[in-house]
Amino acid sequence: MKNKMTALLLGTALTLATATIASAQDKTVKIGSLSDQSGLYADLAGPGSTLAAQMAAEDSGLMAKGWKIDIISGDHQNKPDIGSNIARQWFDVDKVDTIVDVPNSGVALAVNNIVKEKNGVYINSGAATSDLTNAQCSPNTVHWTYDTYMLAHSTGQAMVKAGGDSWFFLTADYAFGAALERDTSEVVKSSGGKVVGGVKHPLNTADFSSFLLQAQSSKAKVIGLANAGGDTTNSIKQAAEFGITKGGQKLAGLLLFITDVKAIGLETAQGLSFTETFYWDLNDDTRAFSKKFAARMKNSAPPSMVQAGVYAGLMHYFKALDALGSNPHDGAKIVAKMKEIPTEDPLFGKGTIQPNGRTIHSAYLFEVKKPSESKSAWDFYKLVGTVPGDQAFTPLDKSTCALLKK
Amino acid sequence: MSINLQALFAQLLVGLINGSFYALLSLGLAVIFGMLNIINFAHGALYMMGAFCAYFLLNALNIGYWPALIVAPVAVGIFGMILERTMLKWISGLDHLYGLLLTFGMALIIQGVFQNYFGSSGLPYAIPDVLKGGMNLGFMFLPIYRGWVVIFSLIVCLLTWYLIERTRLGANLRAATENPTLVRAFGINVPRMITLTYGLGVGLAALAGVLSAPINQVRPLMGADLIIVVFAVVVIGGMGSIMGSIITGFALGIVEGLTKYFYPEASNTVVFVLMVLVLLIKPSGLTGRAA
Numbered sequence: 001m002k003n004k005m006t007a008l009l010l011g012t013a014l015t016l017a018t019a020t021i022a023s024a025q026d027k028t029v030k031i032g033s034l035s036d037q038s039g040l041y042a043d044l045a046g047p048g049s050t051l052a053a054q055m056a057a058e059d060s061g062l063m064a065k066g067w068k069i070d071i072i073s074g075d076h077q078n079k080p081d082i083g084s085n086i087a088r089q090w091f092d093v094d095k096v097d098t099i100v101d102v103p104n105s106g107v108a109l110a111v112n113n114i115v116k117e118k119n120g121v122y123i124n125s126g127a128a129t130s131d132l133t134n135a136q137c138s139p140n141t142v143h144w145t146y147d148t149y150m151l152a153h154s155t156g157q158a159m160v161k162a163g164g165d166s167w168f169f170l171t172a173d174y175a176f177g178a179a180l181e182r183d184t185s186e187v188v189k190s191s192g193g194k195v196v197g198g199v200k201h202p203l204n205t206a207d208f209s210s211f212l213l214q215a216q217s218s219k220a221k222v223i224g225l226a227n228a229g230g231d232t233t234n235s236i237k238q239a240a241e242f243g244i245t246k247g248g249q250k251l252a253g254l255l256l257f258i259t260d261v262k263a264i265g266l267e268t269a270q271g272l273s274f275t276e277t278f279y280w281d282l283n284d285d286t287r288a289f290s291k292k293f294a295a296r297m298k299n300s301a302p303p304s305m306v307q308a309g310v311y312a313g314l315m316h317y318f319k320a321l322d323a324l325g326s327n328p329h330d331g332a333k334i335v336a337k338m339k340e341i342p343t344e345d346p347l348f349g350k351g352t353i354q355p356n357g358r359t360i361h362s363a364y365l366f367e368v369k370k371p372s373e374s375k376s377a378w379d380f381y382k383l384v385g386t387v388p389g390d391q392a393f394t395p396l397d398k399s400t401c402a403l404l405k406k
Numbered sequence: 407m408s409i410n411l412q413a414l415f416a417q418l419l420v421g422l423i424n425g426s427f428y429a430l431l432s433l434g435l436a437v438i439f440g441m442l443n444i445i446n447f448a449h450g451a452l453y454m455m456g457a458f459c460a461y462f463l464l465n466a467l468n469i470g471y472w473p474a475l476i477v478a479p480v481a482v483g484i485f486g487m488i489l490e491r492t493m494l495k496w497i498s499g500l501d502h503l504y505g506l507l508l509t510f511g512m513a514l515i516i517q518g519v520f521q522n523y524f525g526s527s528g529l530p531y532a533i534p535d536v537l538k539g540g541m542n543l544g545f546m547f548l549p550i551y552r553g554w555v556v557i558f559s560l561i562v563c564l565l566t567w568y569l570i571e572r573t574r575l576g577a578n579l580r581a582a583t584e585n586p587t588l589v590r591a592f593g594i595n596v597p598r599m600i601t602l603t604y605g606l607g608v609g610l611a612a613l614a615g616v617l618s619a620p621i622n623q624v625r626p627l628m629g630a631d632l633i634i635v636v637f638a639v640v641v642i643g644g645m646g647s648i649m650g651s652i653i654t655g656f657a658l659g660i661v662e663g664l665t666k667y668f669y670p671e672a673s674n675t676v677v678f679v680l681m682v683l684v685l686l687i688k689p690s691g692l693t694g695r696a697a
Contacts, residue, residue: 039627043527173671201666202674206622206631209420210666210673213546217413230527233623241533241549241621243540263623265530299525 026326027067031057031314032096034086034111035126037075040204040230041103044257044304045126047073049101051296052307056314062322072096076107078203083107084114091118097329098123098317101310105129105176109136116140120331123317125309128228128255129179130394133358137401140331141357142317142338144348145309146277148176149394151254152183154275154363154387159222159252160191167252168220169198170211170235172227180226180254196220205231208238216244224252232256233263240268257304261380266371269380273367277392278305278347279381282364285346302378312345313359351389356401360389416546417667418660423552425659426559427614431632432639432651433563434610437570440646441583441603444494445502447510449636450629451517452608455482456615457624458520461531471534471620478616479609486608487601494604495597513630520626528623555617562613563652566606570648579603638681644691654692 033050036042050073057069072094076083083102090096091114099115102108103126115122116138123142124132130149132141167188171177177200185195197218199211212235215223223244225235232253239251253260256274280290280302289311290302303311320337321327328334335357343351343359351361365385374380396404431453438446459478463469469477489512497504537551570576582589582596590596615629622628635658643654658677665676672679684692 038521038526040526043525046526199670201670204631205674206628207420207424209423209552210417210663211670213413213416213420214667216547217410217416230623230625233528237530237623238621241540241551243547243549247547259525259527263528263530265532267532268530298522301525 026329027062027065028070029067029098029321029327030070030072030094030096031098031100032086032090032094033071033073033101033310034076034083034090034099034107035073035101036078036103037073039078041078041126041228043259043301044229045101045103045306045310048293048297048301048303048307049126049310051293052303052311053100053314055293055296056311056318060315060318060322062318065322067321076102076104078104078107080106080110084110087111087114088118091115091120097121097327097331100124100314101126101306103127103306104174105131105179106174108132109175112136112138112141115331118331121317121334122331123310123313125313126306128176130183131175131179133354133356133394134400137356137399137403139357139403140335142313142335142353142359143357144313144359145305146255146275146363147358147393148180148183150277150363150392151180151275152187154365154392155252155254155273156184156187156224157191158273158365158385159250160188160193164222164250164252165191165193166220167193167195167222167224168215168218169195169224169226170208170215171198171200172203172231173200174203176228177226181224184224184226184254198224201227201231203231206234208235209242211235212239212242212244216242216247216249220249222250222252224254226254228255229257229260230263233260236264236272237268257306258378258380259301259304261368262301262378266369266374266380269368270370271368273365273384275363275365275387276305276381277361277363278303278308279364279366279383280378281381282383289346300377308347312343312347315345316341316343316353354393354396354399356396356399356403358393358399360393362389363387363392412545413667414664417663419543419546419548420552420666421660421663422656423556423659424662425656426556427618427632427655428636428639428659429563429652429655430559430610430614430617431636432643432655433566433648434607434614435636435640436643436646436648436651437566437610438604438607439640440648441570441579442494442498442600443502443583444498444505444509444604446607447506447633448489448513448516449509449607449611450631450633451513452482452486452629453611453615453618453632454520454626454629455485455516456612457531457619457622457628458524458615459612460616460619461529461624464531471616474616475613479612482612482615483605483609487605490601490604495601498600513633517626517630524626526625526627528625528628531619531624533620551620555621559614559617562610563655566610567648567652635677638677640691642677642681642684642691644693647691647693650691650693 035045074086098121100123105127108127125145130147132143171181253274293303339353348361366381460474463474540549643650666673
């Protein structure tokens with residue numbers, strides 16, 4: 001009887017021990033790259049973001065240490081309901097640990113709630129809304145690359161300083177446009193300017209002439225484009241057609257990506273100034289990465305800042321996993337670790353992740369080159385200024401994130 | 407918002423410009439439906455091909471805008487005729503649904519192929535030098551190119567209407583739709599006529615594509631975004647009515663322009679609201695004959 005008892009206890013102990021060893025050695029991780037794969041944001045994120053995620057997995061060095069990294073991708077079609085469904089299925093059925101990219105603020109905010117509920121990790125690079133690290137902040141979320149506060153404060157402030165003290169907004173009619181208009185209006189007003197009007201247009205509009213005519217008749221000095229992707233390129237092209245810039249009004253492309261500049265063409269885009277946090281031709285590190293990236297892209301395009309952010313965000317995530325030694329499958333714990341380690345990668349340089357999830361790194365003011373200054377296919381930007389990270393993003397004391405009020 | 411008369415005129419004019427695209431596209435659809443009884447969902451994809459054709463002519467062969475206005479519609483028209491001969495021909499006489507599904511599938515394939523090679527953000531196409539710049543009309547600044555689009559598409563629409571409703575060729579064509587067997591007995595090659603008609607409808611779509619290339623981006627999805635609105639235009643105007651689709655095209659462009667002024671958020675939906683209203687009151691469309 002005694003022997004039997006000992007054997008049972010021993011057996012139980014053994015089982016427990018193996019279980020602990022098994023979990024200590026769980027070195028599998030599954031990442032879902034959720035994006036607009038075929039619509040207006042597909043070129044600036046989409047398949048390129050999935051490639052960036054793959055490159056991060058390869059460059060992380062984790063695979064050599066016995067990790068198994070799985071990357072899958074999904075198409076949210078810019079619809080919050082579809083994005084939420086995919087996210088839920090990924091967590092419940094496919095056992096995904098981490099969701100990356102997610103452009104389109106509307107979808108991004110919907111997915112944010114699900115990741116929090118499922119205790120996953122959310123590394124958002126594609127969405128602009130600063131709400132992700134303010135009112136809607138979550139212990140499971142890291143927001144890389146850019147946000148509306150940063151765009152408003154860099155481009156917006158620079159325009160007001162240059163004399164553009166009255167604004168009219170062309171705003172995409174969804175979460176992102178509203179956030180960008182709100183943040184920029186605040187900057188304009190606090191810098192002594194005024195907002196004289198604005199118009200909200202539906203997402204994915206082909207013809208902006210009606211809206212541009214309203215902007216023109218408003219006599220505002222600056223027309224702020226609180227939209228993105230195809231909407232921005234169409235606005236800029238058609239503004240040139242209607243003689244708006246020649247008439248003395250300035251266009252402020254608050255959010256412009258390299259793919260947009262390509263689509264507009266340097267002839268029309270030259271002289272536009274705007275802010276990005278990554279450009280392929282910034283330094284040797286960015287050039288080296290971009291060369292490798294472009295070689296694997298179908299149209300040989302260099303990475304956009306969103307795609308660069310997916311790479312950098314995941315590299316940092318892998319660093320945290322490495323530090324933890326295994327995958328705890330506990331999103332909040334991993335994100336806490338990510339916040340603990342300072343960020344450093346070849347694309348965004350050194351930085352930190354704030355307690356509200358906001359990644360802090362430098363932002364750059366660029367100006368589009370003249371066609372005569374462009375030496376190669378993607379040689380588009382002139383660097384005109386650098387905004388250090390601590391000035392570019394929301395200061396912690398102004399963040400409305402509930403995580404900060406503990 | 408106080409109503410500014412000048413701004414209102416400007417919006418009317420802008421609406422007219424968009425209306426000319428709607429008119430050209432819905433005209434092509436009406437011709438194809440009226441003569442062939444095919445609901446051509448590939449129309450948007452063929453419109454996009456017209457724009458891409460102009461882009462290739464310029465960038466690969468250095469052929470400019472003016473020749474492209476003729477070359478692109480002919481080239482895409484021939485492509486359309488091949489589609490008709492190889493695929494659409496086999497479903498003539500079947501229920502409309504088959505044609506709709508087949509052309510919808512073709513549209514997805516064509517768009518998918520273009521998207522695979524060119525991405526989604528579009529390619530630039532410059533306005534021809536002669537049509538650059540604009541005129542100050544007092545109440546608005548009218549880009550010369552847009553003025554040209556209105557006038558040119560109006561002429562094309564009227565010529566097409568004349569060809570079908572007032573010439574002998576058009577009469578034969580209409581007769582062939584009514585009663586193919588009888589018309590064949592007169593020694594007219596009906597299948598060839600049908601192929602040519604499809605080519606004409608497709609050519610009109612491609613022409614609209616070339617016209618829109620300098621204004622919009624040359625993008626694989628440019629047609630997909632537009633085609634649903636154009637179908638609404640055709641439904642409102644009355645399926646198959648040539649003049650009906652021209653007038654409705656221009657009229658809806660104006661309605662949309664006014665909506666963009668008074669309540670911009672609804673500008674994407676106003677056409678569909680009108681469609682529902684028209685269908686409730688007059689199911690055959692404003693100018694359509696009862697089926």
